Amino acid sequence: MKLFRYIDSNKIPMTAPVEAGIRPGTMVFYLDETSAKRTDLAETPQVKLSSVPERRVAAIGIRGSYSRENYEEALAELKAWLAKRTDVKAAGEPYAVYWNSPFVPFFLKQSEVHIPVAPTK
Numbered sequence: 001m002k003l004f005r006y007i008d009s010n011k012i013p014m015t016a017p018v019e020a021g022i023r024p025g026t027m028v029f030y031l032d033e034t035s036a037k038r039t040d041l042a043e044t045p046q047v048k049l050s051s052v053p054e055r056r057v058a059a060i061g062i063r064g065s066y067s068r069e070n071y072e073e074a075l076a077e078l079k080a081w082l083a084k085r086t087d088v089k090a091a092g093e094p095y096a097v098y099w100n101s102p103f104v105p106f107f108l109k110q111s112e113v114h115i116p117v118a119p120t121k
Contacts (some may be wrong), residue, residue: 002029002046010041017097028052030066055092056080057114065106071096074113082115092116 007014012035019028030052034043043049060078062070075094082090097112 001069003029006044006047012041013020019114020089020096020098050062055116056088056118058085058088058090058117059112059114061111062111063107064109066096066098066109070111071113073074075115078113078115082117087120088117090115091118 007029008013013032015030015032016040017030018025018028021028058078058081060074060081062074064070079090080095082088092115094113094115097114099110099112102106
């Protein structure tokens, strides 16, 4: 809710997706191009502003609730797929990506697990 209040009070357009780190409470919200150029946005104790470099990821989709169980199951499947690859390797920590608001019924929610990757050659 801290992030939502910041977005709402600063009149920042909502975008999708929202990225969530493995650590509880770590959320990343992407700004649209116009908002990213605003000079009136300031950090707060709860909200930090930063640039994220472009990255390449391996991803797997999930349908259903945003649960630890669904995340872990998808992560295991993605790691198994990645282990078979010879052209890319893991190059960062996995994270979740949520596409729907908390108000969407669990059976309609869509999310993904991403692992940053880099070429092996």
